[in-house]
Amino acid sequence: MADRLIQVENLKVTFKTQGGDIEAVRGVNFDIGTSENVAIVGESGSGKSVTALSLLKLHDPRQVEYPDGRIIYDGRDLMLASDNEMRAIRGRDISMIFQEPMTSLNPVYPIGVQIQETLKLHKGMDREAARRIAIELLDRVGIREPQHRIDAFPHMLSGGQRQRAMIAMALACDPVLLIADEPTTALDVTVQQQILDLLKDLQRETGMSVLLITHDLNLVRRFADRVCVMHEGEIVEQAGSDVLFRQPQHDYTRYLLDSEPESRIAEIEPGQETVIKAEDIRVYFPIKKGFFKRKVGEVRAVDDIDVELRRGETLGIVGESGSGKTTLGMALLRMLDSTGTIRFREHTISDYREQQMRPLRRFFQIVFQDPFSSLSPRMTVEQIIGEGLKLHYPDLTRSQRDERIVATLKEVGLDKTALWRYPHEFSGGQRQRIAVARTVILEPDVILLDEPTSALDVSVQKQVLGLLSELQVKHKLSYLFISHDLRVVRAMSHRVIVMRAGRIIETGPVNEVFENPQQAYTRELARASIYHQV
Amino acid sequence: MNSNGDLNNVHLSPGQRSWLRFKANKRGYISLWLFAILFVTSLFAEVLFNDKPLVVNYQGELFFPFLVSYPETTFGGDFETEADYSDPYVRELITSGANWVVDPLIRFSYNTINFRSELPNPAPPTSQNLLGTDDRGRDVFARLVYGFRLSVLFAFALTAIGVAVGILAGAVQGYFSGRLDLIMQRVIEVWSSMPELYLLIIFASIFQPSIWLLIVLLSLFGWMGLSDYVRAEFLRGRNMDYVRAARAMGLSDVAIMRHHLLPNSMTPVITFLPFRISGSILALTSLDFLGLGVPPTTPSLGELLAQGKENIEAWWLSLCTFIVLVGTLMLLIFIGEALREAMDTRKH
Numbered sequence: 007m008a009d010r011l012i013q014v015e016n017l018k019v020t021f022k023t024q025g026g027d028i029e030a031v032r033g034v035n036f037d038i039g040t041s042e043n044v045a046i047v048g049e050s051g052s053g054k055s056v057t058a059l060s061l062l063k064l065h066d067p068r069q070v071e072y073p074d075g076r077i078i079y080d081g082r083d084l085m086l087a088s089d090n091e092m093r094a095i096r097g098r099d100i101s102m103i104f105q106e107p108m109t110s111l112n113p114v115y116p117i118g119v120q121i122q123e124t125l126k127l128h129k130g131m132d133r134e135a136a137r138r139i140a141i142e143l144l145d146r147v148g149i150r151e152p153q154h155r156i157d158a159f160p161h162m163l164s165g166g167q168r169q170r171a172m173i174a175m176a177l178a179c180d181p182v183l184l185i186a187d188e189p190t191t192a193l194d195v196t197v198q199q200q201i202l203d204l205l206k207d208l209q210r211e212t213g214m215s216v217l218l219i220t221h222d223l224n225l226v227r228r229f230a231d232r233v234c235v236m237h238e239g240e241i242v243e244q245a246g247s248d249v250l251f252r253q254p255q256h257d258y259t260r261y262l263l264d265s266e267p268e269s270r271i272a273e274i275e276p277g278q279e280t281v282i283k284a285e286d287i288r289v290y291f292p293i294k295k296g297f298f299k300r301k302v303g304e305v306r307a308v309d310d311i312d313v314e315l316r317r318g319e320t321l322g323i324v325g326e327s328g329s330g331k332t333t334l335g336m337a338l339l340r341m342l343d344s345t346g347t348i349r350f351r352e353h354t355i356s357d358y359r360e361q362q363m364r365p366l367r368r369f370f371q372i373v374f375q376d377p378f379s380s381l382s383p384r385m386t387v388e389q390i391i392g393e394g395l396k397l398h399y400p401d402l403t404r405s406q407r408d409e410r411i412v413a414t415l416k417e418v419g420l421d422k423t424a425l426w427r428y429p430h431e432f433s434g435g436q437r438q439r440i441a442v443a444r445t446v447i448l449e450p451d452v453i454l455l456d457e458p459t460s461a462l463d464v465s466v467q468k469q470v471l472g473l474l475s476e477l478q479v480k481h482k483l484s485y486l487f488i489s490h491d492l493r494v495v496r497a498m499s500h501r502v503i504v505m506r507a508g509r510i511i512e513t514g515p516v517n518e519v520f521e522n523p524q525q526a527y528t529r530e531l532a533r534a535s536i537y538h539q540v
Numbered sequence: 541m542n543s544n545g546d547l548n549n550v551h552l553s554p555g556q557r558s559w560l561r562f563k564a565n566k567r568g569y570i571s572l573w574l575f576a577i578l579f580v581t582s583l584f585a586e587v588l589f590n591d592k593p594l595v596v597n598y599q600g601e602l603f604f605p606f607l608v609s610y611p612e613t614t615f616g617g618d619f620e621t622e623a624d625y626s627d628p629y630v631r632e633l634i635t636s637g638a639n640w641v642v643d644p645l646i647r648f649s650y651n652t653i654n655f656r657s658e659l660p661n662p663a664p665p666t667s668q669n670l671l672g673t674d675d676r677g678r679d680v681f682a683r684l685v686y687g688f689r690l691s692v693l694f695a696f697a698l699t700a701i702g703v704a705v706g707i708l709a710g711a712v713q714g715y716f717s718g719r720l721d722l723i724m725q726r727v728i729e730v731w732s733s734m735p736e737l738y739l740l741i742i743f744a745s746i747f748q749p750s751i752w753l754l755i756v757l758l759s760l761f762g763w764m765g766l767s768d769y770v771r772a773e774f775l776r777g778r779n780m781d782y783v784r785a786a787r788a789m790g791l792s793d794v795a796i797m798r799h800h801l802l803p804n805s806m807t808p809v810i811t812f813l814p815f816r817i818s819g820s821i822l823a824l825t826s827l828d829f830l831g832l833g834v835p836p837t838t839p840s841l842g843e844l845l846a847q848g849k850e851n852i853e854a855w856w857l858s859l860c861t862f863i864v865l866v867g868t869l870m871l872l873i874f875i876g877e878a879l880r881e882a883m884d885t886r887k888h
Contacts, residue, residue, distance in 0.1 A: 382782040
């Protein structure tokens, strides 16, 4: 076909490691037309990012080999292009934006300088001209007051603004193809939608093509013209967006589409006791300035919040990043200092000192978002899970302890071969199971789930949610479920709290809040989450 | 070598897997064996290199001169002082008739002076003194073995103290941070700006120099470099989720520091360990070389090197000491390298 911009034929990518070669991509064929939006969707480890990086040959040649394949662009094979030729293509013809805008922008330069750099390099502009164009670009990507913002450093911008700046940088030389590698994953839901809308608008304006890499199949529904589904290094299905979603052919595609969390809310028997009752919770962080650390103000991270949690209940806490969700959760478990009263059963734990809290700690456990940083890399699974047992049940003999560890491992779906292994030997989902096992073995009353599934693939997410609700019913656990992902919260929670800037703006049973939101902000959140849905 | 297959065996305990990782580094493994053999042998130096016999059977009675000091009169001699077993007269007394003697391998200790050598001191290697003698007629081989032992023990002690204090100081600073950290950091800055060598020279002239004084003085300064690294690791680690999870579990500060933060902060400690040990050996050697170290009778590599410098034509002095010194340092570095790999649980 004549309007094919770039054609990838039988691309194979192999990583050379000490333990042997790993075939990351095994013979992938696809093409991108002019002004076409193509999405590559797959779970982590499917080879989607590797494929995208190969288009620009951004891999370290000492670690990566291309045993086979051709990438035809502009009548030549990029596989055979020299480094100098590739450098000319990168940033000018094909540019790229990355997942984490904080780390892909250089923190020591203002964003303007970084945009101008590309202009100077590829278009040979002088400073004045480059600056003028940079301001125009920032304006085009929707950054307000671009003439001031151009001198802002990356840390002075919000996540969404940083991603916009990143896009401005990528657009500087009017590329014909923009590769967007998970451009919205690190952003809040409402911002995600804005970024996708922006990409779509820009694409319409400039006529460039966009290759979108994502793990979220539903995200691309509105965006992409064509979707390639990748699984274990191969494209298992490739079809027009409307066809793919209506009639998925491959089992794996159906599996992905089916991985949306389903409602798992168990009925609570009436008359269950209240486990945690908190009133007027406030957490203020002082802002200090100057040599003598004079207090000049305060950040009201949590401002006058009342919470009540019954046995066996899940309380969802939703809000965007910075809204104080995690701070509230930590304050309720007395991991942070706060004012107000917190009652746990007959204890008024808000008055307890750390010494008095320690024996009660077993009743409050936390599962964190990132299963990679929440398990100590130098401890075996046995040590990780057994540690709390040793502390809170000192009477157990070694064999009794081992028995309970194995039983708990079984409960979370792992077998006893896991005992002596280290966390790095497990996948993200398995690690999260270990983190859950570490908490439930102590027979807690309350578990704070801080974005427990955000770092996981959709299909794994579903399994972990299933595990959590099973355990809840079995052990009558109460969950504080913190998430920015409304689909997940909706699937798990009995009641929800919607937070914004440290305050509760809406609260009530989950269906009422989502189906009949009273506040504009809640409506916006709900709309953004529906955008993902069917 | 099928180390990968072994390491993936899940039935192995963590310790066994570390050992397998250690063994996978052949150079380090061989170095460990060599060093262990040399070090253990040197621990028995009194049995192997001594001017006193191990066992003497004199008139049906057993004596152990290398452990107990006997006057010459015990063996029918004239003097009340300790018997000189290299004296031909004493030797004849204890070997005549039914009496017998079990001698050490080499009949020189580190400060035995070979009065019966016909050559001027320092004397080149002979069948009697395998590596020659030094400028006072003492056997170089014996002095090297005793000197090696002293150097290694000294290095181990100094390293152990330095690492322990460094970890403790760094851990406390990093974990509690804030004001305590600020104060300790300033104290360390002041302390580290003390001129170490001048202090050593001053102390060497005030006090009777001894190995213990050296350990104390060097330990006072040796811990500071390490504490900075450990502090940085603890500062980074204290906000990790696994530390928060441990706090949520109700662990005490000490338990969190020991079981969670310490194992994850060991990278700089392990990395610097071989260099610290070899650095300690070098420190002792160079202080001895300058004459600021141990008293002159103590066997020491540095003192031998100094002698080698004074008697440049006596090649056996400098060459042998040089080989022992470089060999020891190299073995320690290789072992340290393998140890570092073995401790990395993330490595297969």
